[in-house]
Structures are given as structure tokens and as C-alpha cells.
Amino acid sequence: MAVHHGPDHVRAAEAQSDADGSDPGQDYDAAALYLHLHAGPFCGWSGDLLDMEQRPVDPPAVGDHEAPGPQAKAGGRRVSEPKTPAAPGELISGGSAPAAFADADAAAQALEKGRWLFAQECTFLKGCVGMEHLPAHPLVEVAFAGRSNVGKSSLVNALTGRKTLARASNTPGRTQEVNFFRLGPPHSDEAALMLVDLPGYGFARAPQAQVERWTRLVMAYLRGRSALRRVCLLIDARHGLKANDLEVMGMLDSAAVNYQVVLTKADKLGPTVARATHATVAAAVARHVAAHPDVLLTSSETGAGIPELRAQLAALALPA
Numbered sequence: 157m158a159v160h161h162g163p164d165h166v167r168a169a170e171a172q173s174d175a176d177g178s179d180p181g182q183d184y185d186a187a188a189l190y191l192h193l194h195a196g197p198f199c200g201w202s203g204d205l206l207d208m209e210q211r212p213v214d215p216p217a218v219g220d221h222e223a224p225g226p227q228a229k230a231g232g233r234r235v236s237e238p239k240t241p242a243a244p245g246e247l248i249s250g251g252s253a254p255a256a257f258a259d260a261d262a263a264a265q266a267l268e269k270g271r272w273l274f275a276q277e278c279t280f281l282k283g284c285v286g287m288e289h290l291p292a293h294p295l296v297e298v299a300f301a302g303r304s305n306v307g308k309s310s311l312v313n314a315l316t317g318r319k320t321l322a323r324a325s326n327t328p329g330r331t332q333e334v335n336f337f338r339l340g341p342p343h344s345d346e347a348a349l350m351l352v353d354l355p356g357y358g359f360a361r362a363p364q365a366q367v368e369r370w371t372r373l374v375m376a377y378l379r380g381r382s383a384l385r386r387v388c389l390l391i392d393a394r395h396g397l398k399a400n401d402l403e404v405m406g407m408l409d410s411a412a413v414n415y416q417v418v419l420t421k422a423d424k425l426g427p428t429v430a431r432a433t434h435a436t437v438a439a440a441v442a443r444h445v446a447a448h449p450d451v452l453l454t455s456s457e458t459g460a461g462i463p464e465l466r467a468q469l470a471a472l473a474l475p476a
């Protein structure tokens with residue numbers, strides 16, 4: 157039996173590998189690659205925020221915080237030691253590497269804002285089966301769209317540090333309503349954000365008429381929701397962009413809806429394949445007018461890329 161060091165999820169992965177002989181090193185490397193690509197060596201490993209429970213009291217003031225890292229605390233819990241990132245020479249070369257943060261200070265501030273925002277209370281507000289049922293007084297909204305089973309509900313859980321807030325399942329077609337989750341203080345809309353978990357498009361284990369109804373609802377929501385500030389368009393990192401993803405991207409481009417591609421399930425890939433997929437997808441995304449140029453590589457399983465996505469979404473909800 158090996159002795160396990162590092163963040164909780166890494167210890168869990170290592171313990172799992174003891175049990176089934178799988179290779180947790182691959183997961184860990186994909187996560188480290190992500191951190192290196194998107195935030196550089198100043199980005200603290202904070203996958204254990206997945207279990208955060210305590211609520212913060214005040215938002216972080218710009219220039220008035222500690223950079224997250226081994227000494228910082230997250231939700232009252234110590235942030236784990238970051239994994240040593242890959243050597244700088246291993247950065248993706250070429251024009252498609254994302255530049256999410258201008259420098260180390262900007263990165264630290266953005267990550268802290270994201271951590272703070274997503275450590276707030278988050279509650280399920282309602283599930284809607286038709287456009288007429290959508291909440292009337294919307295907050296700033298961020299929606300999670302993508303093919304069935306790509307990991308939308310799991311990503312909502314990972315971002316909010318909950319395990320069962322949104323229902324995830326191995327069966328494609330699990331989410332059947334437009335589900336609204338309110339993130340923020342209960343009695344104020346300041347620093348609040350609505351997270352919207354959508355039914356998937358594409359194949360689902362459900363009757364065709366039902367799938368068509370969800371797809372119509374999702375497309376109507378994506379095209380016609382004025383509060384929608386960003387769509388996180390999830391793509392399984394193992395599969396890349398499929399024809400129906402490209403169709404949705406085209407629709408979002410023509411409706412001028414801001415969207416950001418988020419690659420999911422990075423833990424299922426080794427670093428070389430993750431790097432290649434990221435480059436291919438980022439190059440394709442660069443041709444789309446409404447797409448955010450940064451393509452994020454995430455894993456809801458290990459927490460890789462989650463702090464960076466929180467940081468990007470916090471920029472929409474919190475004033476500069």
C-alpha cells in the first residue's frame with residue numbers, strides 16, 4: 157500500500173489506483189498541464205475547494221488579498237500545496253495558447269475573486285420545461301450547454317463545490333429541464349450569479365419526441381434570453397468538436413451570444429493528447445466571432461481548471 161501525499165482528490169485517485177490498478181499520474185499530469193497553460197506557475201492548486209463549505213464574509217478588495225497558494229486558506233480550509241508545473245519549455249507554442257491573465261498579480265486577484273464568488277451560498281431555484289416558466293427577474297446568467305453526457309451538471313457541482321446540487325448521471329439525457337441555481341447572498345442581488353444547467357443536445361436515452369422538445373427549448377433559451385451573459389459550451393476533451401457542436405456555435409455566433417468553450421473530462425487524457433486536442437479546438441474556436449478566445453481544459457473529477465473557470469465567470473458577476 158503506497159503512502160499518499162498531495163490534495164484530497166489526488167490521494168483519492170491514488171488510493172483508487174491501488175484498488176484497480178489504474179494510473180492516477182495521467183490525471184494529475186493533465187491537471188498540471190492545464191494550470192501551466194492557463195495560469196502559469198503562480199496558480200495555486202485548489203482542487204480541494206470542491207469540498208468547501210464555509211461562506212466568505214466580504215468580497216476580496218482588489219490589491220488587498222493574498223495570492224492563493226500553499227499559505228492561503230479556502231473557505232476556512234488550507235489550500236493544498238500546488239503540484240510543481242511542467243517546465244516552461246513545455247508550454248503550448250503557436251498562437252492558440254490562451255492568455256487568460258495579464259500577469260501573476262492579475263491572475264491571483266482573478267482566482268481569489270472566483271474562489272470567493274463560488275464559495276457563497278448556492279441554491280436550486282427552479283427547473284423549467286418551457287420558455288414561459290423562466291424566472292422573470294433574472295440575475296446575470298451563465299449557462300452550461302453541450303452534448304448529452306458531456307459533464308454539464310458535474311461542472312456546476314464542481315464549480316460550486318457541491319457533489320449533488322445538480323443531478324449528474326452516466327445515462328445521457330439525465331437533465332431534462334432548464335435548471336436555475338442561484339449563487340450569492342440570499343437577500344441581495346449584488347455579487348450574485350445565476351447558473352443554468354441545460355439539458356444536453358445530441359444522443360440521449362429518451363424518446364425522440366422528448367429529445368426534440370428539450371433541444372427546441374435549449375435553442376430558444378440560448379437565442380432569446382437577455383440576461384444570458386455567457387454560455388459555457390462544454391466539449392468532451394476526448395472527442396473534440398462534433399457536427400452538432402459546430403451547429404450550436406454557428407447559431408450562437410449569428411445570435412451574438414457570448415460563449416466560451418470548456419473542454420471536460422481532462423482526467424481521461426494524457427498530457428500529450430490533452431495538448432493536441434486543446435490546440436485543435438482553440439484553432440477552430442478562433443474562427444468564431446462570438447467565441448471567447450480562451451478554451452479551458454477542466455476536470456470535474458480532479459478539480460483541474462475549475463479555479464480558472466470560476467475566475468473567468470467571476471469577472472462577469474463582480475464589478476472590477
Ligand SMILES: Nc1nc2c(ncn2[C@@H]2O[C@H](COP(=O)(O)OP(=O)(O)OP(=O)(O)O)[C@@H](O)[C@H]2O)c(=O)[nH]1
Nearest residue numbers: 304305306307308309310324325329330331356456
Ligand atoms: N472522469 C470524469 N467523468 C466525468 C467528468 N465530468 C462528468 N463526468 C461523468 O460523466 C457522466 C455525465 O456527467 P453529467 O454531469 O451528468 O453530464 P451532463 O452533460 O449533465 O449530461 P445530461 O444532463 O445527460 O446532458 C457522469 O457519469 C459523470 O460522473 C470529469 O471531469 N471526469
Ligand SMILES: [Mg+2]
Nearest residue numbers: 308309330331
Ligand atoms: Mg445534466
